[in-house]
Amino acid sequence: MSATPIRPVEDVEPPPPHMLLRMDPLLMLAALGLAACSLITLKGATRTLNAGHPLYFVERQAIYFGLGLAVALILARIDYSRLREYKYGLYAVMVALNLVVLGMPKVQGAARWIPLPFFQLQSSEFGKVLLIAAVSAFAVDRSRRLHEPRTTAKIMLLAILPALMVIPQPDLGTALVYIAGGFAILFFAGTSWKQLTALVVLFVLAITFVLVVAPATGHHLLKPYQMQRLTGFLHPSHDPRNQTYNILQSLTAIGSGGKSGLGTAGATQVNLHYLPAPDTDFIFAVVGETYGFVGAAVVLSLYALMIWRTLRILTMSKNLYGTLIAGGVLAMLMFQVFINAGMTIGIMPITGVPLPLMSYGGSSVLVTFIAIGLLQSIYVQARMTAASKSRGLAT
Secondary structure, eight states, rough: OOOOOOOOOOOOOOOOOOOHSSHHHHHHHHHHHHHHHHHHHHHSSSSSTTTTTHEEEEEHHHHHHHHHHHHHHHHSSSOOGGGGGHHHHHHHHHHHHHHGGSSSOOBTTBEEEEEEEEEEEEHHHHHHHHHHHHHHHHHHHHHHGGTSHHHHHHHHHHHHHHHHHHHHTTTTHHHHHHHHHHHHHHHHOOOOOHHHHHHHHHHHHHHHHIIIHHHHHHHHOOOHHHHHHEEEEEEGTSTTTTTHHHHHHHHHHHHTTTTTOOOOHOHHHHHHHOSSOOOTTTTHHHHHHHHHHHHHHHHHHHHHHHHHHHHHHHHHHHHHHHHHHHHHHHHHHHHHHHHHHHHHHHOOOOOOOOOOSSSOOOOHHHHHHHHHHHHHHHHHHHHHHHHHHHHHHHH
């Protein structure tokens, strides 16, 4: 009876980790942390805005966060590179949304929303991620010709055209986000500094013409209230009952908060309704008055974490398309945080730009989570590519 030969044990490759385990945990931590801060802040800021239902805004915001998180998890499972094939469709949808909304009923003098059964869709918000996905694809297609000025002009024009459609809604803040996103895509695509500098100079000249030259000649390209918002922060003590009322109330709220804040009951600027738009534009001022420097530092630290992880994902992308999408999302987040927080402390003009994941609003929340889902997709695909390369080298 012969003995059974001993066979060598073959190395069995362990199964790949689940998709959720491949995602960037710190990016998701920052997003969920901001969501929690938003709900806590809204609970105190909006409890008297809807008589008989003090948690109305909190409950709806929580629903938006749940939907947004689900969308982000779905996008993380999809290879973002597929979006490049649909660049014309994405751009067309963005243009169509921003044109259709102009025919919708105005809400508080603005035509920005498409009424749906349970949701007011703000087309300009969704245009942010559609623009980033589409223009990034166009830039990749022309990456070998970025040294040509006409290529740079064409790509930037793709961002300026929808911005011009958004301004009449009116939504000047989002129009600036579009332009910032287009510029960031050109920057991360490797456009020469000479061309980028020329774009900055042209932008400064355009602002000077709109705010200074045209009004001096009797031609007002912006409405009076828009001019007041854009220039009021330069002289906050001028006309405090009209032009600079919002800025002064915001400064008062943040200044009275001190180090640790006045608490929900002691936040007089919020409770007595002196602070305008405490749930949207000036929610950061609510944080400053209610929770003080400590609360504001926590919120800004979460944004710093999100921006750091976005930069990290940008550098590890498996292809140029992912790098440009991450760069566009980075510009979108940084621009909105800087403008919104800056206007509450009087160093930036009031443009109505929401604070991502803090300001109340379904469109803003969903768009931010869509952007986070794209970032997670870039991260997951980068890790999968790196793992496959390491397995190939091992064999």
